[in-house]
Amino acid sequence: MKVAMIGWEYPPFKAGGLATHCLGLTSSLADKNILVDFYMPKTKHRVYNNKGNLRIIEVGETEIYPYDRPDEKDLSGAFFESVYKYNNLVVQKVSRKHDIVKYDLIHVHDWLTMKAGIALKEKLGIPLIVSIHSTEYDRSGWLYPNQWFIDIEREGMEKADLIITVSHFTKRTIVEKYGINPDKIRVIHNAVYPLGEGEKKNLVLFLGRLTIQKGAEFFLKAAKKVLEYENTKFVVAGTGDMFHRLVDTAVHLGIANNVIFTGRLTDEEVRHIYQIASVYVMPSVSEPFGITALEAASAGTPTIVSKTAGVAEAFKNCLKVDFWDVDEMANKIISLLRYDALRNTLAKEGKREIMLFTWDRVADKTIEVYREVV
Amino acid sequence: MRLNRFSVFHIGKNIHPMNYFNQTLNKNIFEKVANKCYLPTNNLLLKLIDQYKGEFKVSFSLTGTFVEYCQQYMPSLIESFQQLFSTGSVDLIEETYFHSLASLYDELDEFEEQVLMHREMIKQLFNYRPMVFRNTEAIYDNRIARKVADMGYKGIITEGTEKILGWKSPNYLYKPINANIKVLLRNYTLSDDIGFRFSAQGWVGFPLTADKYAKWMANTPGDIINLFMDYETFGEHHWPETGIFDFLEHLPEEVFKHENLEFITVSEAVKRYEPVGEIDVPWAISWADEQRDVSTWLGNEMQHACFRELQDIGKKLKEKGDRDLLNIWRKLQTSDHLYYISTKGFEDGAVHQYFSPYDDPYDGFINYMNILQDFKQQLIQ
Numbered sequence: 001m002k003v004a005m006i007g008w009e010y011p012p013f014k015a016g017g018l019a020t021h022c023l024g025l026t027s028s029l030a031d032k033n034i035l036v037d038f039y040m041p042k043t044k045h046r047v048y049n050n051k052g053n054l055r056i057i058e059v060g061e062t063e064i065y066p067y068d069r070p071d072e073k074d075l076s077g078a079f080f081e082s083v084y085k086y087n088n089l090v091v092q093k094v095s096r097k098h099d100i101v102k103y104d105l106i107h108v109h110d111w112l113t114m115k116a117g118i119a120l121k122e123k124l125g126i127p128l129i130v131s132i133h134s135t136e137y138d139r140s141g142w143l144y145p146n147q148w149f150i151d152i153e154r155e156g157m158e159k160a161d162l163i164i165t166v167s168h169f170t171k172r173t174i175v176e177k178y179g180i181n182p183d184k185i186r187v188i189h190n191a192v193y194p195l196g197e198g199e200k201k202n203l204v205l206f207l208g209r210l211t212i213q214k215g216a217e218f219f220l221k222a223a224k225k226v227l228e229y230e231n232t233k234f235v236v237a238g239t240g241d242m243f244h245r246l247v248d249t250a251v252h253l254g255i256a257n258n259v260i261f262t263g264r265l266t267d268e269e270v271r272h273i274y275q276i277a278s279v280y281v282m283p284s285v286s287e288p289f290g291i292t293a294l295e296a297a298s299a300g301t302p303t304i305v306s307k308t309a310g311v312a313e314a315f316k317n318c319l320k321v322d323f324w325d326v327d328e329m330a331n332k333i334i335s336l337l338r339y340d341a342l343r344n345t346l347a348k349e350g351k352r353e354i355m356l357f358t359w360d361r362v363a364d365k366t367i368e369v370y371r372e373v374v
Numbered sequence: 375m376r377l378n379r380f381s382v383f384h385i386g387k388n389i390h391p392m393n394y395f396n397q398t399l400n401k402n403i404f405e406k407v408a409n410k411c412y413l414p415t416n417n418l419l420l421k422l423i424d425q426y427k428g429e430f431k432v433s434f435s436l437t438g439t440f441v442e443y444c445q446q447y448m449p450s451l452i453e454s455f456q457q458l459f460s461t462g463s464v465d466l467i468e469e470t471y472f473h474s475l476a477s478l479y480d481e482l483d484e485f486e487e488q489v490l491m492h493r494e495m496i497k498q499l500f501n502y503r504p505m506v507f508r509n510t511e512a513i514y515d516n517r518i519a520r521k522v523a524d525m526g527y528k529g530i531i532t533e534g535t536e537k538i539l540g541w542k543s544p545n546y547l548y549k550p551i552n553a554n555i556k557v558l559l560r561n562y563t564l565s566d567d568i569g570f571r572f573s574a575q576g577w578v579g580f581p582l583t584a585d586k587y588a589k590w591m592a593n594t595p596g597d598i599i600n601l602f603m604d605y606e607t608f609g610e611h612h613w614p615e616t617g618i619f620d621f622l623e624h625l626p627e628e629v630f631k632h633e634n635l636e637f638i639t640v641s642e643a644v645k646r647y648e649p650v651g652e653i654d655v656p657w658a659i660s661w662a663d664e665q666r667d668v669s670t671w672l673g674n675e676m677q678h679a680c681f682r683e684l685q686d687i688g689k690k691l692k693e694k695g696d697r698d699l700l701n702i703w704r705k706l707q708t709s710d711h712l713y714y715i716s717t718k719g720f721e722d723g724a725v726h727q728y729f730s731p732y733d734d735p736y737d738g739f740i741n742y743m744n745i746l747q748d749f750k751q752q753l754i755q
Contacts, residue, residue, distance in 0.1 A: 229382065317717075319736050331381040335740040338382070341679035342739055349674075349717055 001370060002035040004094050004103040004120070006113040008086070010056060012267065013043040016209065017190070017291040018109055018133050021166075024191055028363035030054040034370075037101065039094060041086050057097075060089045087116040091123070098124050104374045105129060111136070111149055114156030121159060127373035130160035134213075135173055138286040141212035154178045161373045164366065166190050166289040167310025173288075188365045189314040190289045191357045197300035197347075198275025203233040204333055205277035205301070207270065207292055208284075210240030215283035215306070215323045217242075217249055222281070224253045225330035230337050237262045237273055274299040278343070279336045283323045284309055293318060298354045302346035304332050315357070317350040375439065375473075375708045376400050376731050380741050385748045391702040394745050399731075404443045408451060411609035416454045418608075418619060422626055423463045430626040431463045431637040434605075435508050438471030438495050439708065452499065459500050465639030466496055468504040468527065474707035475671055477509050477518045478658060479685055485518075488704070489525060505529060506640040510709055512560065512602075512661040513668060516552050516654065523555035529644035531602065533661040534559030538653050545596025549649035556644045557653060560602045560661060564591065569603035573616040584621055588628035592635055597647045602661075663718065671712040676739040680712060683746045690753050699753065706749065714738035 005026065009019040026036050030053035040047075042058035049056050090113070094106070107129040108117035114130065121128040136149040157163055157178055163185045165171045171187055174180045204223070208214040216236055223234040236246060236259060243261070250259045265273065274280070280296035280303045287309035294311060296303045303318040305311055312320050319332045336343055376396040380389075422430045434455065444451040458464045470476055471491035476484045489507070496502055506529035507522045514532035522530050534544025542548075544559035567587065571577045579586070591599055604611065612618040629635045638646070662670040672678060684707060691703055714730045715738045732738040 316734065320733060327381070327383070331383065332740065334382045335744070339676075339679065339739070339743055341675040342736065342743075345674050345676050345717065345739075346736065 001105075001367075001374060002037075002101055002103050003029070003105055003107055003370070004037050004039065004098070004101075005107045005109075006039045006090055006094070006116055007109045008041055008112045010038065010040050010047055012045045012047070013040075014267075016133075017289065020291055021133065021190060022109065024193065024359035025362055025366060026054050027051060028359040029366065031360075032363055032367060034363075034367065035101075037094075037097060037103075039090050057093065059093055060086055083112055084115070087113065087119070090116040091119045094120055095123060105370060107131065107370075108156070109133060111153045111156065114152050117156060118159045127161040128159060129162055129164060129369060129373065130156050131164040131166075132157070132170055132174060132288070133166055134288045135170065135177070137173055137177055138170075138288055139211070139213050141215075141285040143212065150178075154180075160184070162186060162369055164188050164369055168313055169308055169310045170288040186365075186369050188362055188369075189310070189357070190291050190294070191359045191362045192291060192294035192298050192354060193359070194298035194351075194354055195271055195274055195295060196298075197351070198272070200278050200301075201233075201276045202231075202337075203235050203277055204279045204281060204337075205235045205237065205273060205296070206281055206283075207235075207237040207265075207273065207296075208282065210236070210238055210242040210246055212242065213285055213287075214238075214240075215285045216246050218283040218323050218326055218329065219281050220246065220249050220253060220255070220259065221326040222283075222329035222333060223259060224255050225326060226333050226337075227255055227258055229334055232258070232278075232337060234259045235262060235273065235277070236260070237265050237270070239264045270295075271299075274301055277301045279304065279333055281329065281333065282306060282309065282311075283321070283329065285323055287311070294354060294357055297350040300347040300351055302336050302343050302350065304329065304336075315350075315353060317346055317353045319346070375705065375710050376403070377711065377741060377745060380744045380748065382740075382744055385744055386751050387748075388752075389748065391699065391749060391752060394702070394749070395705065400443070401447050404447050407606060407610050408444075408448050410613075411606050412451055413454065414614075414619065415605065415608040415622070416451070416458060418622060419464075420454075420458055420461070422623065423458070423461045426626050426630070428461060428463045429630070429637060431465070431639050431642075432458075433465040433467055433506075433640045434458075435467035435469050437469060437473050438492055439473060439705070441495060441499070456500065459502070463639075465506075465641050466500060466502055466504050467531070467640060468492055468496070468507045470510055471495060472704045472707055473510050473709055474704065475510060475513070475668075475681070475709050475712070476707060477513055477521075478668065478672070478681075479688075482517075482521050484688060485521065486525065489522075504641075506531065506558070506644060508532075508602075511670075513658055514557075514655060514660070515658040516550055516656055518658075519550035519555060519557070519655070520553040523550075523553035527555060529556045529558055529640060531558045531560065531600070531640065532655075533659055533666055534561055534600070535659055535666040537659055537666055538655050542651060542653075543596050545594060545599055546650040547597070547644070547647045548651050548653045551652045551654045556647075556649055558598070558600050558640060558643060560600050561594075562661065564594070564599060565601045565603050568601070568621075569607045569611070572607075572618055572621070573612045581617070582621065584624035584628040585631075587621075587625065588632060588635065591629070592632035597650075598638070598643055600643075670716055670718065671709050674715070674717050674735075676717075676735070676743075677712050677715050680715065680739070680742055680746060683743070683750070687746065687750055687753065690750075694753065699749075702749065706745070711738075711742045715742065 007022045030051035037055045047056045105127045109131045136145045157180045171185045175182045206219040250256045280301045282305045284306045289310035293305045306323045307320045321329045376399045378396045470488035507527040508531040512532045548557045658668045715735045
């Protein structure tokens with residue numbers, strides 16, 4: 001089977017979980033004798049690949065940060081222009097390749113590549129698979145979602161032969177908010193490459209984009225509460241449009257001495273901080289999946305996640321809270337810091353359960369979806 | 375028994391220990407189950423005993439906690455049990471007053487006290503002294519068997535699992551290698567056919583009818599078939615719509631069609647039959663889960679941590695000798711609290727989750743451990 005897959009990020013270039021997903025998925029597909037041409041925008045980074053069945057094809061020259069919330073002035077600005085440009089270039093490039101390769105299907109990820117997917121399906125007359133890793137509702141935290149994105153997303157979902165979502169939570173969103181027929185949606189939970197355990201330090205970790213979606217302000221409010229009872233450090237790792245507001249919040253809460261903002265971390269630093277954290281908290285307002293929770297657990301770090309996060313439906317050995325319930329979040333953080341037995345059991349059982357979350361399984365399930373349309 | 379939500383922020387706030395327990399919820403659950411199960415089943419049993427002139431017999435094992443709930447929320451239920459007992463076809467089984475794991479503590483003094491409390495309660499309510507003992511969840515090992523024998527009981531009930539029997543049949547009496555007492559072994563296949571599988575549509579025995587079941591029993595070799603199950607089997611685990619009450623109603627009639635079958639109580643069983651062999655149980659068994667051991671309550675580090683706290687608190691309490699706090703401690707020993715912390719629930723089907731008031735075992739641990747920490751602090755004051 002030959003697949004033209006269109007994405008926008010691939011390690012080492014990484015804005016979110018999608019890069020991790022594309023690496024895991026394409027590598028495991030290649031191992032299963034699926035020929036994958038992965039199209040992505042050209043970046044300054046060198047993409048490394050040693051799989052015979054996998055080709056990374058870079059198109060044009062744009063770096064796009066699709067998770068940043070657009071300001072009004074951006075709506076007609078360079079950001080959208082580069083998205084259009086990328087989609088147009090991809091359509092041309094895939095069409096030319098198709099004459100030689102004869103693809104069996106097109107597989108696109110999220111709204112950025114939908115236009116190209118739709119155009120190619122019409123032009124080449126082959127099936128279109130759309131993977132939804134997040135929707136505009138998630139990225140906006142369900143506050144003022146942008147209709148322009150929603151329209152693109154809906155069109156892509158409607159034109160797709162089948163849709164893959166990363167959770168039942170996301171499936172529900174696209175049925176309820178986009179009016180998509182649930183019969184053409186397949187749920188495939190994400191996976192993780194286990195990180196391995198490190199020596200734990202007395203710190204509680206938030207790691208993710210600092211956007212409204214990820215709920216870092218709830219983490220800070222819980223931290224305030226925890227610090228009234230326990231002496232520990234809180235680390236906010238990552239960057240995003242809410243960075244300055246969050247720093248201000250920490251100062252206003254009077255906990256600045258116990259909160260460390262790291263800014264953007266390298267892959268090596270990310271791995272390290274997962275390994276030394278005693279507790280990982282993912283208080284996302286809206287989280288289609290949340291691979292970071294699996295990454296933390298794979299490093300033997302007990303994890304607290306939003307009840308509604310996609311990962312919470314699939315991964316059992318973590319603690320679950322409502323993202324707005326900072327008292328309960330603090331209760332759980334303090335319990336984890338105090339009770340060795342709780343920490344140890346979560347770490348042990350979590351690492352064991354992580355073994356079930358393989359990209360091999362994701363690839364198998366994805367191939368099943370391909371077979372349905374080819 | 376249900377606990378209130380208790381976060382780390384409640385610890386040390388001088389909350390009265392009676393408020394650890396969710397009394398409203400406990401009352402509601404009790405009343406619901408009493409109406410669905412205890413009352414209708416008692417009435418049916420009474421009718422059957424009368425109908426078959428005392429030849430239909432049952433044995434009850436009632437904890438002190440259960441009796442206290444009856445007294446508080448539905449005293450007529452006590453009268454109903456007394457009426458059943460007065461027929462002479464109903465036997466009573468001894469157990470610990472609280473549904474506790476006291477038999478697994480380092481010292482057996484607390485276990486003995488709880489058994490004596492139960493003995494006193496049965497004497498008060500029924501003017502009777504049980505001959506046969508059944509521990510919480512049928513937990514049993516050599517040490518428990520000897521203790522129970524030393525306390526004067528003639529029989530003890532536990533699970534007829536292959537783990538202790540090997541090729542031997544559960545349908546005879548046995549004797550522990552180290553004590554002089556008769557062991558009655560639950561026939562788990564036939565018991566669970568009713569208790570677990572009665573309404574399971576995918577089961578080959580479905581639908582289970584009284585005549586089919588009586589035939590199975592008639593074809594079972596041995597002296598005695600011990601059928602033990604949760605009372606909630608009737609009307610709660612299996613709702614009336616499943617036909618469970620019809621099954622029970624027709625069971626005596628079908629049983630009496632077979633010449634080799636009759637009903638006896640546990641006391642009659644230990645009087646009538648002699649052990650056919652010895653059993654050796656160095657590690658505790660129970661009738662719970664697939665493993666039939668105590669890993670349901672003591673299977674992970676969190677459960678062990680709580681269990682240790684519980685025992686530590688006990689040592690401090692006994693020095694202090696405060697009766698009210700002692701009573702709270704004993705209520706906290708109810709095995710349910712540890713059951714909810716089992717991580718086996720994730721694999722062992724939905725059984726654990728079905729009974730649990732918590733989202734997951736970790737929530738259960740945090741709540742219970744917070745209460746134990748608070749209780750410990752209140753002791754020191």
